[in-house]
Amino acid sequence: KNTILLDKRPVGTPQVSDFKFTQEEVQEPKSGEILLETKYVSVDPYLRGRMNDAKSYIPPFELQKPIVSGIVAEVIESKNNNFSKGDYVSGMLEWKRKQVSTGEDLHKVDPAQAPLSAYLGILGMTGLTAYLGLTEIGKPKEGETLLVSGAAGAVGSVVGQIGKIMGLRVVGIAGSDEKIRMLKSEFGFDEGINYKTTGNMKEAIAKACPNGVDVYFDNVGGDISDAVLFNINKFARMVICGAISVYNETSLPKGLSVQPFLIKNSALMQGFIIGNFTEKFPEAMQQLAGWLKAGKLNYEETIVEGFENIPQAFIDLFSGKNKGKMVVKV
Numbered sequence: 663k664n665t666i667l668l669d670k671r672p673v674g675t676p677q678v679s680d681f682k683f684t685q686e687e688v689q690e691p692k693s694g695e696i697l698l699e700t701k702y703v704s705v706d707p708y709l710r711g712r713m714n715d716a717k718s719y720i721p722p723f724e725l726q727k728p729i730v731s732g733i734v735a736e737v738i739e740s741k742n743n744n745f746s747k748g749d750y751v752s753g754m755l756e757w758k759r760k761q762v763s764t765g766e767d768l769h770k771v772d773p774a775q776a777p778l779s780a781y782l783g784i785l786g787m788t789g790l791t792a793y794l795g796l797t798e799i800g801k802p803k804e805g806e807t808l809l810v811s812g813a814a815g816a817v818g819s820v821v822g823q824i825g826k827i828m829g830l831r832v833v834g835i836a837g838s839d840e841k842i843r844m845l846k847s848e849f850g851f852d853e854g855i856n857y858k859t860t861g862n863m864k865e866a867i868a869k870a871c872p873n874g875v876d877v878y879f880d881n882v883g884g885d886i887s888d889a890v891l892f893n894i895n896k897f898a899r900m901v902i903c904g905a906i907s908v909y910n911e912t913s914l915p916k917g918l919s920v921q922p923f924l925i926k927n928s929a930l931m932q933g934f935i936i937g938n939f940t941e942k943f944p945e946a947m948q949q950l951a952g953w954l955k956a957g958k959l960n961y962e963e964t965i966v967e968g969f970e971n972i973p974q975a976f977i978d979l980f981s982g983k984n985k986g987k988m989v990v991k992v
């Protein structure tokens with residue numbers, strides 16, 4: 663089978679049976695087109711939202727149509743002057759082993775500069791989200807305290823490192839002791855909290871952030887973020903990047919009323935969508951690539967092998983099977 667379609671809209675946690683594997687005929691590229699062979703597929707929590715039939719900042723996937731996500735592919739045939747056989751490209755493509763494209767909105771990537779998978783993570787949407795979310799909304803200042811939820815994941819692990827580069831005290835929240843160890847040893851976090859084994863998150867955050875929280879970079883929402891609100895400082899900035907803990911809820915989750923916390927602390931809470939910052943991508947990419955080259959940024963990847971394992975790799979994001987960026991090598 664060479665194509666993965668959305669078969670049913672998931673209810674609650676997605677199941678492999680929500681996807682369908684089919685065999686589709688691979689088209690011949692026409693003049694102006696290229697034939698691509700998929701190498702690496704990005705699986706991302708936000709894809710869950712596109713599986714619902716609901717209006718959002720990005721339209722829902724259609725049933726019986728291939729899922730689309732970030733993909734790195736090799737050009738195996740070219741009838742387009744801008745691309746040559748053997749080039750590697752990255753862009754939003756379909757969950758297919760091979761596909762034809764006009765090349766529009768695809769970017770060439772250089773395997774000599776970084777491993778191909780990195781263009782889906784640290785040198786792709788992940789890195790951009792971490793850098794632009796933190797700098798544009800979090801506005802971190804040296805000496806402040808940055809708290810990151812989903813800290814051992816793709817975005818969170820980069821956010822924490824950028825916080826350290828910028829001179830902040832950085833605390834991460836993640837779901838296992840092994841992940842907490844990794845935050846400190848590989849990514850330089852000052853402190854970590856395992857939310858799965860910590861009874862009272864409000865107290866644990868107070869202990870790990872003795873000077874309070876100035877910047878909260880939120881990837882998870884829900885109870886964890888409610889506990890953070892008790893610990894924010896005056897003029898705190900909260901970057902609402904993701905809310906994975908509620909993506910599988912079937913009804914609107916109930917939480918704390920945030921307004922009193924915001925008023926009391928003159929705090930800012932702002933939603934972040936990477937797509938609203940495209941004009942800043944070149945500058946952000948240059949910064950990230952520079953830090954990477956200088957050895958100031960580390961990145962972790964969980965690479966799952968096999969086209970047939972793409973749906974399961976996606977589902978596994980919701981139980982935290984990944985450290986750093988989850989990608990599938992085809």
Ligand code: NDP
Binds near residue numbers: 788907937979985
């Ligand atoms: P991650 O690599 O962080 O993977 C998801 C992680 O979330 C898991 O590893 C797991 O780690 C954690 N998690 C899963 N379920 C829960 C839960 N119920 N409560 C707490 N943590 C949970 O994914 P990304 O880095 O790609 O994305 C992180 C967040 O950022 C997502 O919410 C995503 O939607 C968002 N995002 C937003 C963008 C934007 O433009 N707004 C762009 C890119 C990402 P653990 O073991 O710690 O539980």
